[in-house]
Amino acid sequence: NAGVMQNPRHLVRRRGQEARLRCSPMKGHSHVYWYRQLPEEGLKFMVYLQKENIIDESGMPKERFSAEFPKEGPSILRIQQVVRGDSAAYFCASSPAGSIRNTIYFGEGSWLTVV
Amino acid sequence: GENVEQHPSTLSVQEGDSAVIKCTYSDSASNYFPWYKQELGKRPQLIIDIRSNVGEKKDQRIAVTLNKTAKHFSLHITETQPEDSAVYFCAASKAQGAQKLVFGQGTRLTINP
Numbered sequence: 001n002a003g004v005m006q007n008p009r010h011l012v013r014r015r016g017q018e019a020r021l022r023c024s025p026m027k028g029h030s031h032v033y034w035y036r037q038l039p040e041e042g043l044k045f046m047v048y049l050q051k052e053n054i055i056d057e058s059g060m061p062k063e064r065f066s067a068e069f070p071k072e073g074p075s076i077l078r079i080q081q082v083v084r085g086d087s088a089a090y091f092c093a094s095s096p097a098g099s100i101r102n103t104i105y106f107g108e109g110s111w112l113t114v115v
Numbered sequence: 116g117e118n119v120e121q122h123p124s125t126l127s128v129q130e131g132d133s134a135v136i137k138c139t140y141s142d143s144a145s146n147y148f149p150w151y152k153q154e155l156g157k158r159p160q161l162i163i164d165i166r167s168n169v170g171e172k173k174d175q176r177i178a179v180t181l182n183k184t185a186k187h188f189s190l191h192i193t194e195t196q197p198e199d200s201a202v203y204f205c206a207a208s209k210a211q212g213a214q215k216l217v218f219g220q221g222t223r224l225t226i227n228p
Contacts, residue, residue: 033214042121042204042218043159056215091158095214103149104214106158 004029004094004107005074012113019079019086021110025094031055032075033104034067037089049075050097082114117142119207121219129227134195136222138205139187145207148181148188149216153202162203163190195226 005024013019025032030051035043048056049069060067064082069075079086089111093104118141128134140148146167151159165172165179165188172179176195181188192199202223206216 031214035216040221042220043206043216045215045217048215058215093214103161103164104216106160108158111156 004092004105006092006107006110008110009108010111012115013082014115015083016081019082019112021077021090021112022074023077023092023107024074026105028096029094030097031095032069033093034077035091035093037091039088043091079112082112084114087112087114117145117207117217119205119217119219121205121222123222124220125223125225127225127227128195130195130197132195134192134199134224136190136203136205136224137187138189138219140207141186142207142209143186144209147208148179149206150179150190151204151206153204159204197226197228200224200226
């Protein structure tokens with residue numbers, strides 16, 4: 001049973017370009033979460049999605065960031081017009097539908113470097 | 116909203132000794148407290164978690180204690196080994212709704228041989 005799959009693992013973008021990070025949840029999981037980890041810091045919640053629905057985006061920056069989880073395919077975190085401060089590790093996690101146990105499983109992360 | 120404070124930020128212990136990392140939280144409604152271990156360049160891995168209906172949980176050399184009244188919880192690692200060296204994060208969340216974990220700032224644990 002494959003774990004949470006993220007790609008790309010490493011991504012380099014120039015300032016002003018767009019970054020797209022993809023996340024495929026564990027088999028049987030329909031809830032996806034994105035977290036961001038700045039260098040030398042803890043993880044910060046960004047957004048929680050179910051299929052075709054954003055449940056909680058309270059941690060998403062108001063501009064340039066968007067997330068989706070379509071009916072088919074992976075969840076995508078999109079960062080438009082990247083700036084140096086966006087350089088971070090972006091972790092995706094997933095959990096089963098209706099889970100009351102809170103346990104979530106993180107993917108290996110996508111490391112974004114903005115040059 | 117919830118705020119989680121973690122101490123110390125760095126910890127160095129001799130191999131075989133015990134290590135203790137402490138966290139406090141602010142939201143009395145939080146009732147799920149996981150601990151993650153993160154090695155350099157890797158994902159956070161869940162090592163142990165505790166829910167607010169218990170005060171202590173143990174798994175081999177790792178234990179977690181929870182004091183709901185004082186709103187703090189601690190990670191205890193006994194008989195430390197070099198492979199325990201990593202950054203450890205505590206987190207807190209509420210049971211209902213989104214699994215929105217609030218993380219502490221992390222503790223860099225170094226085990227000296």
